[in-house]
Amino acid sequence: MNDDAVFELLSTVEDPDLGDDIVSLGLVNAVDADGDEVNVSLALGAPYAPHESKIANDVREVFAEEAPDIDLSISAGLPKSLGSDDEVLPNVKNIIAVASGKGGVGKSTVAVNLAAGLSQLGARVGLFDADIYGPNVPRMVKSNEGPEATEDKTLIPPERYGMKLMSMDFLVGEDDPVIWRGPMVHKILTQLVDDVDWGQLDYLVLDLPPGTGDTQLTVLQTLPLTGAVIVTTPQQVALDDAVKGLRMFGQHETPVLGIAENMSEFRCPDCGGRHDIFGSGGGRSLADDEDLPFLGAIPLDPAVRAGGDGGEPVVLDEGETADAFRTLTENVANNVGVIRRRHVQTVNSR
Numbered sequence: 001m002n003d004d005a006v007f008e009l010l011s012t013v014e015d016p017d018l019g020d021d022i023v024s025l026g027l028v029n030a031v032d033a034d035g036d037e038v039n040v041s042l043a044l045g046a047p048y049a050p051h052e053s054k055i056a057n058d059v060r061e062v063f064a065e066e067a068p069d070i071d072l073s074i075s076a077g078l079p080k081s082l083g084s085d086d087e088v089l090p091n092v093k094n095i096i097a098v099a100s101g102k103g104g105v106g107k108s109t110v111a112v113n114l115a116a117g118l119s120q121l122g123a124r125v126g127l128f129d130a131d132i133y134g135p136n137v138p139r140m141v142k143s144n145e146g147p148e149a150t151e152d153k154t155l156i157p158p159e160r161y162g163m164k165l166m167s168m169d170f171l172v173g174e175d176d177p178v179i180w181r182g183p184m185v186h187k188i189l190t191q192l193v194d195d196v197d198w199g200q201l202d203y204l205v206l207d208l209p210p211g212t213g214d215t216q217l218t219v220l221q222t223l224p225l226t227g228a229v230i231v232t233t234p235q236q237v238a239l240d241d242a243v244k245g246l247r248m249f250g251q252h253e254t255p256v257l258g259i260a261e262n263m264s265e266f267r268c269p270d271c272g273g274r275h276d277i278f279g280s281g282g283g284r285s286l287a288d289d290e291d292l293p294f295l296g297a298i299p300l301d302p303a304v305r306a307g308g309d310g311g312e313p314v315v316l317d318e319g320e321t322a323d324a325f326r327t328l329t330e331n332v333a334n335n336v337g338v339i340r341r342r343h344v345q346t347v348n349s350r
């Protein structure tokens with residue numbers, strides 16, 4: 001088989017999001033056909049995202065049907081020319097910030113379950129609790145041990161549920177009130193990023209503090225974010241604040257991966273009824289109004305709080321709420337993939 005024949009087969013594989021085939025979109029980095037052996041390198045940027053796995057599977061299927069004798073191997077990754085030349089976190093493929101306009105809407109809960117969900121899919125994940133004023137991620141994953149410091153003062157993050165963890169909570173006592181001024185926020189955040197040995201990661205999930213203050217600004221200015229997930233509850237006050245968060249990311253040209261609606265409906269374990277305690281559908285209509293993806297609705301479920309307090313993310317369980325978190329995780333990963341592939345496509349079509 002020669003390169004042209006390989007390209008012809010590849011051009012029958014459609015991208016599920018971008019509405020064209022992978023060859024026309026420029027998503028084939030390279031083809032190496034040598035007799036019965038064919039290597040294909042695809043420009044995929046969101047490891048374990050279901051839609052990107054589907055693209056790779058579709059390629060395998062086309063070869064299995066049309067050229068069953070070929071020994072096919074597929075590698076995936078962004079072309080080198082597009083790889084980040086950022087000095088900051090060069091071994092981290094994607095950085096996802098989880099943000100909310102308003103406090104208490106479940107942003108940390110979503111960040112923890114998203115990170116655990118990505119890890120459950122098979123990805124290499126880091127979870128960075130950047131909520132310096134109220135770091136509660138360690139409790140939500142029951143991580144009692146802090147990082148270890150090596151001789152050259154690098155911090156080795158502890159691991160829970162396969163995720164590498166870093167939190168302000170490891171550096172200050174749990175009950176110490178933290179009062180940081182702007183420049184200190186900047187210094188501590190850059191240290192937490194630079195001095196930590198994250199290793200190779202597919203996704204680093206950041207739990208930002210609520211609102212649009214110093215920390216958010218510092219993160220936007222210092223970290224090469226892939227995109228942001230905005231968490232809101234369905235009621236109007238939360239939605240109004242979520243819009244402010246959206247605008248902040250817009251001003252810094254950070255893509256928004258979508259809107260997640262938390263504490264959606266309450267499923268009463270006693271009467272079996274469904275109650276909209278904070279209203280309903282607000283997250284979805286915000287997403288529609290802003291022309292952004294809706295990532296999913298997480299029910300108001302006592303198991304979520306118990307999971308948070310008990311240190312076991314609900315996404316790792318069974319049931320409807322766990323399924324809702326899994327759907328959210330998959331949608332986030334798929335949208336990371338869309339951002340990555342669209343970038344490849346744009347650069348290729350220049």
Ligand SMILES: Nc1ncnc2c1ncn2[C@@H]1O[C@H](COP(=O)(O)OP(=O)(O)OP(=O)(O)O)[C@@H](O)[C@H]1O
Nearest residue numbers: 103104105106107108109263299300301304305308
């Ligand atoms: N879907 C849910 N069902 C039930 N309880 C929830 C749900 N989501 C979050 N909670 C609970 O609500 C509380 C607040 O959640 P969380 O700490 O994640 O919010 P936050 O937006 O990160 O808050 P902060 O503003 O302090 O950063 C926690 O006790 C959490 O367990």
